[in-house]
Amino acid sequence: xxxxxxxxxxxxxxxxxxxxxxxxxxxxxxxxxxxxxxxxxxxxxxxxxxxxxxxxxxxxxxxxxxxxxxxxxxxxxxxxxxxxxxxxxxxxxxxxxxxxxxxxxxxxxxxxxxxxxxxxxxxxxxxxxxxxxxxxxxxxxxxxxxxxxxxxxxxxxxxxxxxxxxxxxxxxxxxxxxxxxxxxxxxxxxxxxxxxxxxxxxxxxxxxxxxxxxxxxxxxxxxxxxxxxxxxxxx
Amino acid sequence: xxxxxxxxxxxxxxxxxxxxxxxxxxxxxxxxxxxxxxxxxxxxxxxxxxxxxxxxxxxxxxxxxxxxxxxxxxxxxxxxxxxxxxxxxxxxxxxxxxxxxxxxxxxxxxxxxxxxxxxxxxxxxxxxxxxxxxxxxxxxxxxxxxxxxxxxxxxxxxxxxxxxxxxxxxxxxxxxxxxxxxxxxxxxxxxxxxxxxxxxxxxxxxxxxxxxxxxxxxxxxxxxxxx
Numbered sequence: 001x002x003x004x005x006x007x008x009x010x011x012x013x014x015x016x017x018x019x020x021x022x023x024x025x026x027x028x029x030x031x032x033x034x035x036x037x038x039x040x041x042x043x044x045x046x047x048x049x050x051x052x053x054x055x056x057x058x059x060x061x062x063x064x065x066x067x068x069x070x071x072x073x074x075x076x077x078x079x080x081x082x083x084x085x086x087x088x089x090x091x092x093x094x095x096x097x098x099x100x101x102x103x104x105x106x107x108x109x110x111x112x113x114x115x116x117x118x119x120x121x122x123x124x125x126x127x128x129x130x131x132x133x134x135x136x137x138x139x140x141x142x143x144x145x146x147x148x149x150x151x152x153x154x155x156x157x158x159x160x161x162x163x164x165x166x167x168x169x170x171x172x173x174x175x176x177x178x179x180x181x182x183x184x185x186x187x188x189x190x191x192x193x194x195x196x197x198x199x200x201x202x203x204x205x206x207x208x209x210x211x212x213x214x215x216x217x218x219x220x221x222x223x224x225x226x227x228x229x230x231x232x233x234x235x
Numbered sequence: 236x237x238x239x240x241x242x243x244x245x246x247x248x249x250x251x252x253x254x255x256x257x258x259x260x261x262x263x264x265x266x267x268x269x270x271x272x273x274x275x276x277x278x279x280x281x282x283x284x285x286x287x288x289x290x291x292x293x294x295x296x297x298x299x300x301x302x303x304x305x306x307x308x309x310x311x312x313x314x315x316x317x318x319x320x321x322x323x324x325x326x327x328x329x330x331x332x333x334x335x336x337x338x339x340x341x342x343x344x345x346x347x348x349x350x351x352x353x354x355x356x357x358x359x360x361x362x363x364x365x366x367x368x369x370x371x372x373x374x375x376x377x378x379x380x381x382x383x384x385x386x387x388x389x390x391x392x393x394x395x396x397x398x399x400x401x402x403x404x405x406x407x408x409x410x411x412x413x414x415x416x417x418x419x420x421x422x423x424x425x426x427x428x429x430x431x432x433x434x435x436x437x438x439x440x441x442x443x444x445x446x447x448x449x450x451x452x453x454x455x456x457x458x459x460x461x462x
Contacts, residue, residue: 056320057462080326088317092249094256103249107325109238133256149321 003077005067006032008053008157008188013062015048015212022048023212026062030190030205032156035183037199038192039228040209046192047087049209050159053190054084066157080108083155087162089146093135097126097145100134101152108153120148123178139166147175151182158182160191164198172198200224208232239334242327246335250309251342260305264347268301269354276358290359291421295414297351298374299381302344303403306385309340310393319393323460333456337386337449344378361425369434370424376441377417381410383448391459413448416440 009029015022023045030036038046051057053064055071055078063070066078084090091100101117110116121130124144134142143166150158163179164172172195179189179202193199200223208216208231216231254260275293279286313319322332352374356363363370388405392398420437423430 051462054324056323076326076328079324082324084320084324086317086320088320090318090321091316092253092318093316094253095249099252103245104321104325106245107242107322107327109241109326 003067003069003074004081004156005069006156006186006188007067008190009065010049010053011062011065013049013052013059013064015045015052015057016060021212023052023059026209026212026214028207028214030188032186032188033183033204035179035189035191035202035204037203037206037224038190038209039194039196039206039224039231040215041232043211044209045212046209047161048212050084050086050161050190050192053157054082054159055079056084080153081156082159083150083153083157084159085147085150085161085163087165089142089149091134091142091146091149094133096131096133097121097124097137098130100145101149104149105152110153116152120145120152123151124148125174140168140171143167144171144175147178156186156188158187158189160189160193162193162195163191164193164195176202196224196228239328239331242325242331243334243338246322246332247338247342250336250339253312254339254343260308260343261346263308264301264305264343265350267304268297268347268351271297271300272351272354272358280358285359288422288426290355290361290425291418293359294351294355294361294421295377295418298344298348298378298417299407299410299414301347302340302378302381302385303406305340305343305347306382306389306406307399307402309336309343310389311398314393319390329457329460330453333386333390333452336390337382337452340382340386341379344382345375348374348378362429365429366424366431366434369431369438370421373417373420373424373434373438373441376438376445377413377420380413380441380444380448381417383445383452384409384413387452387456387459390456394462413441413444416444 007029011027013026014024026049038049040046048057052059069078071078098117098121101120102113105113105116121127126141126145134145147163163175167175176198183189206227207214208228210232272293279289323329352363355361385406388402392401395401416437420434423433423437
């Protein structure tokens with residue numbers, strides 16, 4: 001049922017909603033151990049690209065391959081290796097933190113659910129609040145829990161949409177540490193973010209998007225904020 | 236196959252757990268259906284006697300209207316938290332997600348009927364205890380057919396802006412055969428001399444509709460949910 005891959009390739013992907021072009025001719029490839037940043041203004045197509053990578057949205061043109069497998073062909077086997085932390089956090093507010101993690105662990109058909117849930121709660125620093133309804137959690141607590149929800153099945157490809165939203169400085173630092181650990185474990189991370197200061201130093205590569213197109217892709221050089229400004233100005 | 240039913244059961248249990256914490260759907264559905272029944276009873280009961288043979292029709296109108304309310308809300312919950320995307324991302328058979336949601340709706344509607352049917356008997360002197368198994372089978376089969384179509388449409392419309400308006404517009408015409416069979420079958424049991432054979436005929440028709448609707452819904456759920 002499950003397959004593994006170490007590379008994701010996006011080839012000439014476009015996505016249209018009626019006459020509006022959300023993405024045009026987007027191509028790039030990335031490998032396990034990379035942390036790729038998707039940067040750009042609102043409406044640049046970052047979330048659409050993440051949805052396509054998560055196999056939730058079909059591209060209007062082009063294709064995405066996961067170690068050579070196309071999502072349409074591999075279906076559930078690819079989805080089993082993808083984790084997504086969306087802008088909405090995909091948590092059930094009426095359920096407790098423990099119930100949320102356990103539900104998703106069981107949905108993925110994972111063994112040792114209790115141990116995985118406990119580990120997730122520890123990473124999210126929510127052991128004390130494990131049996132409280134998510135309804136009463138702060139945005140930061142929900143964000144931490146949602147990340148563990150996205151990681152409960154140990155995905156190879158982790159997609160993050162604004163992962164630092166609502167996190168205080170120490171929580172953001174903890175998240176950066178957690179993502180570095182995942183990177184070291186061979187996880188391929190693609191993150192769309194506006195928090196350039198927090199993302200600086202974490203991202204190994206940056207794709208700048210504007211109006212659905214990649215306007216610049218670079219690996220280093222100047223500071224992230226300066227590169228962002230230059231990329232946006234040049235386009 | 237076991238994975239299919241495991242996922243469906245998980246979704247069903249999760250929906251029950253969410254409902255047990257909020258009581259949102261149970262309270263609104265029961266309140267709405269009882270209010271519907273009361274309005275009809277004010278209009279159609281004269282000096283303690285119902286005007287004509289109306290009990291079966293009123294029962295199914297209350298079931299259909301309250302069911303629509305529940306169908307809309309159950310997917311609205313998944314939309315508000317965007318958890319539907321998390322469900323779609325899971326490596327589970329997508330029709331299993333549909334079956335899980337269908338079981339949740341079915342359970343809720345049957346729960347409402349447990350309250351509704353005795354009230355219909357009380358207000359309209361409907362003989363619900365003469366053929367209880369026939370009546371239960373008609374209600375179960377009719378509710379399944381209605382919920383099968385409704386669950387599919389509610390899922391389809393979850394991202395549509397005008398979903399609250401569109402759901403009844405799409406649902407009622409398609410489920411007319413189910414409602415007619417439900418009303419006629421139930422009326423056959425509620426009449427002065429109950430006609431079990433006629434009720435069985437309508438029950439067989441309802442089972443046929445159920446098979447058709449559930450099969451079509453399982454077949455179309457994945458394509459209609461793909462963005």
